[in-house]
Amino acid sequence: MIVRMTRGVLIGLAVLAVGLGIYLRVNPKRPDRVACADPVEVHVVSSTEKADALRTLAGKYNAQVRTPGEPCGEIAVYSVSSGIAEQLLADPEHMDPAISQNDKDAVRIAHVWLPSSAIWLEQLDLDTKKSSHQGTLQSIASSPLVLAMPEQTAARAPLNWLEKPPTWRQAMDALRNGDVHYTQENPRTSTSGALATFLTYAAAAADNGALAPDTVEKKDLPSLSDFVRQVQAATKSGFLNDSVAILRKWSPKGSMPGDTMIMIQEQMVYGFNHGMYSRYQQPGHQAGQPPATPLVAIYPVSPSGAAESIMADHPYVILDRADTDEKRIAGDFLDFIFENWNVLCDAGFRPPVDVGEVHCDGPSPERTAAGAPIRSGSVDSLPLPDSMVRSEMVEQWLNLRPKRRITIAMDVSGSMKDDELAKATTAVIDSVNRMRKTDQVEIYQFAGSDSLQNPYWQIRPLEDVGSPWKGDALRGAVPESSNTQRSSLYTTVTALYDQVAERQAEGRKDTLDVLIVLSDGVDDWKKSGASADSVCAHFKASKVKVPVHTIHYDAGIYDAERQRKGVETLEKLATCNGIPGLAQDGNDDGGGAMPKIFSQVLGSV
Structure with missing residues (x-):
């Protein structure tokens, strides 16, 4: 049925909308339907596994036209791991560099939080010694x-x-x-x-x-x-x-x-x-x-x-920081999720906990x-x-994690300019100082020339980290001749991978060996004779698999295509043997690349 609205009725609706703090725009083709002109924005932080499904639901919700008097809002969904979101809600100024700025920004503006489990809400209450929400928690899936x-x-x-x-x-x-x-x-x-x-x-x-x-x-x-x-x-x-x-x-x-x-x-x-x-x-x-x-x-x-x-x-948590209008829209979006629950069904979820039947056409x-x-x-x-x-x-x-033995390989060839070397050196020193005293680390540098048969050298032998390390030996260990040398990335990574894998095979069961490579991803040493594909084939053929993590540093001397290939090379080396490794960008995120890797290796977030 089409309802014809007089000018007086429209004015009355506008006054009602303003009174609700929500502004509506009349659809001229359907005067009984309205769209948001000035919607209430509600920011939703979701655990990563359901973020895409919630973005689909948010898109449908935002595209609705509504009858006058209905809540009028716009939902934005951000993806943040549940435990990281909990830490940031407990301490918005959390300083761990392994947590990205994007995650910090998303949690800072969140009105609704959808962790994977209510355990994180209980942990938040423990950490803050107060409740961050009111009312009964509602599960949206399980x-x-x-x-x-x-x-x-x-x-x-x-x-x-x-x-x-x-x-x-x-x-x-x-x-x-x-x-x-x-x-x-x-x-x-x-x-x-x-x-x-x-x-x-x-x-x-x-x-x-x-x-x-x-x-x-x-x-x-x-x-x-x-x-x-x-x-x-x-x-x-x-x-x-x-x-x-x-x-x-x-x-x-x-x-x-x-x-x-x-x-x-x-x-x-x-x-x-x-x-x-x-x-x-x-x-x-x-x-x-x-x-x-x-x-x-x-x-x-x-x-x-x-x-x-x-x-x-998978609880739906409306945070206390949300104001009245934001809570109203958040509640309306929750109702919309249940009305369109087939989106979560299609993503592989089971029905919510303690909720009656939900519709699923998946x-x-x-x-x-x-x-x-x-x-x-x-x-x-x-x-x-x-x-x-x-x-x-x-x-x-x-605290019970196995001992770590970390091998770090640093590119010091001519393409790694002074600024990039300084960044890489500082990142290594700071990260090593986050390790336990009983963990072990060794450091190599690499660069190749026509006269070198083994174009990498050890500057710190494998030994316990011990007390905080100033890294003076590392800062002064770059030979001047390396400024004109080529990058021997493939030869170095292949040799060190074999060395680390052999040590892992012979070592104690309660020790984890890791290889970390810092480079621009370019191998231009003439004696190399290898490629990223051949190095990956070598990794896969090894009986013992070890995790490889890489950090890309852009020295700014290559064109965009060569930079892109360098990034792809390091990503391939970090992922091709099946053991999940991180490929990070050393030029982004405020120097957080190495801390993110050490967070994974050490469990330090």
């Missing part, structure tokens, strides 16, 4: 933690998890025994990492009995330390800060290492297999190219055989290789430990 890995890994002996899923204790024992390796997320920043931490302690306490995370007490934790330390020793890559970032490195051209598993939300397996985390996803498209090697989801079971896990409950649930349907099978939800116990678990987990 997803259980699962074991994710390539099908061939789950099927092979001694695991055989496709035929018979393990208990959580059996899964942890497989890690302790070296039957499978572990790609591990930082429990301070990642919900999956935090839930995996709680389940590790619960499995240690349960032995072969029933899992009861809520019964683990703070006084129990020291006696469980050896078990937890042994699980940690199965990691290959340090602490990864964001699960989605890991999955993007494996999709679509790369793949997860065949002897590795990761503990992530079930939804992420679905999203990964459907190309939702493709590195080459086109703007505006919800999915990109599917991965070359999909993952299977394994659902650990109780001793009785029922699947069980901790659920990520595709039928994907089936794993074992025949267990993703999203449709029943999973018993395990209760969480007490919030104080959870906080202590995370702190102890980080």
Whole structure:
């Protein structure tokens, strides 16, 4: 029905809208419908795995035309890892350089927060000693933690998890025994990492009995330390800060290492297999190219055989900082999410916790290789430990991490000008001083000339970090002759990778070896005879895989095309062997490239 409006009615509506603090514009073709002329802006910070789905919902919400009197607003969605958002909400001036300025800016203006789990809201209340929201939390979706890995890994002996899923204790024992390796997320920043931490302690306490995370007490934790330390020793890559970032490195051209598993939300397996985390996803498209090697989801079971896990409950939190109009729009957007819940369904989520049926027209649930349907099978939800116990678990987990042995290779060839060398040198010194005294570091520099057969040299031998390091030897270690030499990137990285891999193979199980390369990504040494592809092939052929992290420094002497190729080369070296490495830009983000890498290696955020 079309309602004809007189001028007096329109004036009355305008007065009503002004009174609400919301301004509307009448649609001349449909005078019974109005669009926002001056919408109330509401900023939403979402965990990374559901940010794209929420952007889709926000786009639909913002495009609505409304009947007079309806709330009128505009939603903007930002993607920030749950744990990082919690730290920034607790301390807006958080100074850790590993946290990006974009994350800081997004959280600073947020009115609504959608972490992956309510654990982060409880942690925020602990950190600030006050409540940051009012009212009952509303879950908008749920997803259980699962074991994710390539099908061939789950099927092979001694695991055989496709035929018979393990208990959580059996899964942890497989890690302790070296039957499978572990790609591990930082429990301070990642919900999956935090839930995996709680389940590790619960499995240690349960032995072969029933899992009861809520019964683990703070006084129990020291006696469980050896078990937890042994699980940690199965990691290959340090602490990864964001699960989605890991999955993007494996999709679509790369793949997860065949002897590795990761503990992530079930939804992420679905999203990964459907190309939702493709590195080459086109703007505006919800999915990109599917991965070359999909993952299977394994659902650990109780001793009785029922699947069980901790659920990520994805709460919708309207922050107290929002004013009356912003809270009204935030509440309206929440209603809109439930009215259009099929968008979250299509992204692989299960229905919200403690909510009635929600509408879903999405595709039928994907089936794993074992025949267990993703999203449709029943999973018993395990209760969480007490919030104080959870906080202590995370702190102890980080303190129990394996010893780090870090090899740093610095490009000092002629293309790395004085300013870039100074930046790289300062970044190395500052980062080394963040390490534990018992961690070890060695430093090489590299540059090639016609007369050099081994164009790299050691300036700090592998030894304990010890007391704070001033780095005087590093600052004075660049020979003047290197200013005219070529970059021997490929030769150096290949040789040092082999050296680090050999040391890892011969070393103790509770030690993690890492290679970090600082360069402009250009190899112009005539004796090299290699390429980025041949170096990657060498990495992949190595029996022992070690994480490689790279930092690109732009000296400003190359044209745009050569700079781009340098960036691509370093990104390829950091990701091509399947172990998730970071490829950072040393010229951006206020010098945060090296701290971000050390955050992943050390778990220091």
